[in-house]
Amino acid sequence: MASRKDYNVIDEASTVSAYMAKPPNQLIWQSNQAVVDVMAVINGDLTALGGVGTKTAMSITGAAVDKALLRHEYEEEIVRIAAQVAAFGAKTKNATLEAEADLNISNLDDLSAEKLVATGQALSGLVTANLTGLATYTITAADATGLDNFAAQFDTAKTKPREAVVDRSKEIKQVAPLIKSLRSVLHRQLDRLMLNFKKSNPEFYAGYLSARVIVDRGNPAKKKTTTPAKPTP
Numbered sequence: 358m359a360s361r362k363d364y365n366v367i368d369e370a371s372t373v374s375a376y377m378a379k380p381p382n383q384l385i386w387q388s389n390q391a392v393v394d395v396m397a398v399i400n401g402d403l404t405a406l407g408g409v410g411t412k413t414a415m416s417i418t419g420a421a422v423d424k425a426l427l428r429h430e431y432e433e434e435i436v437r438i439a440a441q442v443a444a445f446g447a448k449t450k451n452a453t454l455e456a457e458a459d460l461n462i463s464n465l466d467d468l469s470a471e472k473l474v475a476t477g478q479a480l481s482g483l484v485t486a487n488l489t490g491l492a493t494y495t496i497t498a499a500d501a502t503g504l505d506n507f508a509a510q511f512d513t514a515k516t517k518p519r520e521a522v523v524d525r526s527k528e529i530k531q532v533a534p535l536i537k538s539l540r541s542v543l544h545r546q547l548d549r550l551m552l553n554f555k556k557s558n559p560e561f562y563a564g565y566l567s568a569r570v571i572v573d574r575g576n577p578a579k580k581k582t583t584t585p586a587k588p589t590p
Contacts, residue, residue, distance in 0.1 A: 370539045371425035376568040431507045432465045441494040
């Protein structure tokens with residue numbers, strides 16, 4: 358059976374793939390053939406994981422990819438809206454509101470799926486309660502509704518990777534080499550190639566580092582750790 362660490366690698370690679378595929382980001386690296394080649398390997402491995410032999414294996418890997426992409430989008434939307442609410446709290450000298458909306462990706466990555474949903478719902482409530490003041494911050498009722506929709510989608514998606522019953526021997530033979538390939542390519546190639554953008558496009562590079570944060574979401578007792586600079590096999 359795929360281990361929790363395997364699911365974390367799939368989550369991580371999927372998040373990186375989604376970040377690199379965004380049109381503004383893709384324009385930055387698409388002229389670098391080495392990065393293009395590495396991304397082809399990563400996306401190929403993810404596609405292969407989604408198509409592993411049996412229906413149950415497909416449901417596990419496919420659901421893990423979907424969950425990772427949805428979580429990344431959900432967290433980004435929470436941070437975007439929370440920043441406006443916190444700024445409004447600072448302007449109006451409402452320290453409580455500012456503190457409640459003081460959220461960032463690092464905070465959110467530490468949360469379990471259930472707590473992430475609760476955080477999104479709480480932020481939706483703050484938006485609804487302060488709609489008049491937030492109008493000048495381009496935050497509207499539609500943003501609160503969007504957060505609620507994300508919460509519903511993520512609440513449904515968060516358990517799917519664990520719901521499938523897996524043929525253990527077949528999964529180990531087919532999935533293990535793909536997981537090993539993903540881990541190796543991320544650490545030994547892409548992390549090194551991305552250093553080219555550290556000075557030329559620091560915002561893009563910082564976003565990549567955020568996408569590369571390893572979070573053991575299956576074990577709340579463990580804190581997140583950033584990807585080590587030392588290559589691993």
